[in-house]
Amino acid sequence: MDELTSRGLPGAADDFPWPVLIHDGERVLQANPACLRWFGCSQDGQLVQQPLAVLSRAEDEQSLRAAIGASAVGAPDSPHLQRFVDRNDRVLLGRVLARTSASTGARVVFALIEPEDGAERSYELARLLGGAVDHLTDIVFITEAHAIDGVGRRIVFVNRAFTESSGYSAQEVLGKTPSITVGDGTDRKTLGRLEAGLSETRTVREDLLKYAKDGTPYWVELQIIPMFDEAGKHSHWVSIQRDISDRKRMEARLLESARLASAGQLSASLANELNSPLASVVSSLEWLADRVPQLMAHLGTEGLEESKEVLEALADARSSASRIATATSYLPLLASNAPLSRHTLPLVPLVEAALADAERQLGRSITVERHFERDLMVAADSGRLSHALRLAIVNGALASGESRLALQVLALGSRVHFSVEDQGPGIASELAGAVGAPFDARRPQGIGDALGLFVASRLVAELDGELVLLPRSSGTRVELRLPRA
Numbered sequence: 001m002d003e004l005t006s007r008g009l010p011g012a013a014d015d016f017p018w019p020v021l022i023h024d025g026e027r028v029l030q031a032n033p034a035c036l037r038w039f040g041c042s043q044d045g046q047l048v049q050q051p052l053a054v055l056s057r058a059e060d061e062q063s064l065r066a067a068i069g070a071s072a073v074g075a076p077d078s079p080h081l082q083r084f085v086d087r088n089d090r091v092l093l094g095r096v097l098a099r100t101s102a103s104t105g106a107r108v109v110f111a112l113i114e115p116e117d118g119a120e121r122s123y124e125l126a127r128l129l130g131g132a133v134d135h136l137t138d139i140v141f142i143t144e145a146h147a148i149d150g151v152g153r154r155i156v157f158v159n160r161a162f163t164e165s166s167g168y169s170a171q172e173v174l175g176k177t178p179s180i181t182v183g184d185g186t187d188r189k190t191l192g193r194l195e196a197g198l199s200e201t202r203t204v205r206e207d208l209l210k211y212a213k214d215g216t217p218y219w220v221e222l223q224i225i226p227m228f229d230e231a232g233k234h235s236h237w238v239s240i241q242r243d244i245s246d247r248k249r250m251e252a253r254l255l256e257s258a259r260l261a262s263a264g265q266l267s268a269s270l271a272n273e274l275n276s277p278l279a280s281v282v283s284s285l286e287w288l289a290d291r292v293p294q295l296m297a298h299l300g301t302e303g304l305e306e307s308k309e310v311l312e313a314l315a316d317a318r319s320s321a322s323r324i325a326t327a328t329s330y331l332p333l334l335a336s337n338a339p340l341s342r343h344t345l346p347l348v349p350l351v352e353a354a355l356a357d358a359e360r361q362l363g364r365s366i367t368v369e370r371h372f373e374r375d376l377m378v379a380a381d382s383g384r385l386s387h388a389l390r391l392a393i394v395n396g397a398l399a400s401g402e403s404r405l406a407l408q409v410l411a412l413g414s415r416v417h418f419s420v421e422d423q424g425p426g427i428a429s430e431l432a433g434a435v436g437a438p439f440d441a442r443r444p445q446g447i448g449d450a451l452g453l454f455v456a457s458r459l460v461a462e463l464d465g466e467l468v469l470l471p472r473s474s475g476t477r478v479e480l481r482l483p484r485a
Contacts, residue, residue: 019094019113025070027051029108038094038115040087057085060175066149069098069109076148078235081116081156083175093174116174134159139220139241142227143178145234152177153237165220165243167213178239183211194224201226201234207244219248289314340381340462344485347409347416348372350382354389355407358397361390366397371408376416377485384459385482391449391456392420392467392478398448399424399476415465416484421477424448427469434466446476453478 013020019035021028031039031047039055041047047054056064060083067082069075075098084092093116100109133140142157154177158170166173166181173180182191186209197204205223212218220241227236289311351372359365378385396405400422408419427446435457447453457467460480470477 018115021047021111021113022108023052023068023070023111024106024108025052028055035113038086038092038113039084040090046087055084057083057089057091060085063149063154063175067096067098068111069100071149075100075109079114080144080148081154081175082113084113091171093171137161139165139239139243141173141178141239141241143237143239145226145236147177152179156236162241165212165218166210167216172213181210181212183209183215183217185209185217186211198224198237207248218243218245220244285314285317340384342379342381344377345380345382345385347376347378347418347482348374350386351389351407351409351418354386355393357386357390358393361394362397366393367402367404369404369406371406371410373410376409376411378416378482379485380463380465380482384462388456388459388463388467388480389418391452391459392418392480395447395449395453395456396420396422396476396478399446400448411484414484415481417479417481419477419479421472421475422448423475426474427471427476429471432469432471434468456480 013032016032017034019038020032021035022030028048028050031041031044036042036044036047039047052065052068052070053061055068064082064084065071066073067076067080079095079097082094082096084094086092094113095116096111096113098109098111100107136159139162140157140159141155141162143153143155145153147153154175155173158168158173162173163169168180190206190208194204194206194208203223203225205221207219207221209217209219221244222239222241224237224239226234227238229235355366355368393405393407401424403423405423406419406421408417408421410417425446427444431444431446435454444450453467460467460482463482465480465482468479468481470479
């Protein structure tokens with residue numbers, strides 16, 4: 001090996017405009033001047049005799065060793081795009097062709113690197129096509145045909161739509177694999193079908209949940225097409241993807257609406273059947289509460305003592321009947337078939353009216369601390385929104401007892417937030433977030449009116465908003481986030 005490296009690189013390589021280096025699988029043995037310049041080295045010692053790990057970041061080391069022929073399987077047959085890093089930790093992209101040579105029993109590898117530095121394309125047609133693809137609204141990216149490092153096929157091109165949807169810059173994904181946009185919620189069975197199709201070199205089509213750089217999920221309808229070179233050899237995959245997040249959200253909303261409508265209609269029918277006998281029960285209990293003291297008075301002192309117990313039992317029965325009546329009154333709201341009638345509405349007056357309705361429903365006044373931004377307008381149906389506001393306030397009042405409620409109205413971007421913050425026992429951490437389904441427990445801790453809060457969340461969802469639960473150090477914050485007009 002000493003004899004080989006002492007001869008240096010061939011003269012032609014010294015004058016070659018592209019980087020060329022020689023390594024033994026562990027260290028850089030030689031590098032031509034273009035290679036030193038590309039890596040930002042001012043002298044040989046900054047690169048030569050250094051471990052191969054200095055050529056890339058740790059996350060790219062496995063793919064680096066595969067691309068430059070330092071892995072156990074040897075050099076790939078065809079060039080591959082690889083991510084390098086220079087002396088200033090700046091990412092470099094280059095297409096690598098590596099070839100192994102043996103001399104005096106020593107195995108060395110020659111690696112030729114074609115820098116991908118954004119220079120003008122070789123052909124005018126390629127330049128025009130690249131510009132056209134970059135302005136498509138559909139996502140397009142191209143990967144190599146085969147994985148050389150056991151990790152995946154590396155990305156060699158992405159268009160602007162990809163960077164806008166994913167939040168990644170081209171520099172961040174070139175040389176990586178498409179798995180960079182795969183997350184915990186991505187369906188593994190779908191990925192398995194995709195991989196099976198790719199292994200058979202055939203076009204595949206699927207809907208797939210992907211994740212942007214900031215963790216935001218988005219759905220794509222993708223088609224992956226094999227591409228072949230002039231010799232008929234499979235060289236690349238082209239993936240064309242259309243963002244269908246809005247369609248998926250609409251489908252989910254329609255399915256949920258259909259499910260809730262069916263449940264709501266059944267609940268409303270049941271409520272109608274219950275309301276009449278329930279009203280009779282409440283009326284009878286009230287009559288008994290008035291007459292029992294008179295009847296028991298005729299029995300003397302002993303009768304008065306017994307009447308107290310009877311009256312306590314009647315009060316419990318009346319309270320239970322009232323709770324049933326309140327619960328059944330919510331059920332028809334889930335089955336409402338009335339069409340949405342959206343108007344531009346001032347939110348603060350609606351909140352004040354809902355507070356008055358909540359006090360009438362509870363039969364007591366509510367101590368409130370107000371923090372309102374005035375003159376904020378929302379686009380909503382007044383009937384649905386009024387019900388939702390009332391239910392949120394009633395929930396807070398029941399959770400907080402006689403304590404003060406904090407009501408807030410403020411604008412955040414394209415949304416207006418109305419929040420009710422109580423001073424109750426607070427909610428469990430697993431209840432935090434958007435309310436998407438009825439509560440599992442009959443009445444979870446910290447929730448004053450579980451059914452009412454769920455109904456409110458459905459009404460807000462119909463208005464293109466959401467209801468969110470936020471734990472606080474003392475109590476719970478319920479936020480209604482509504483579209484701002």
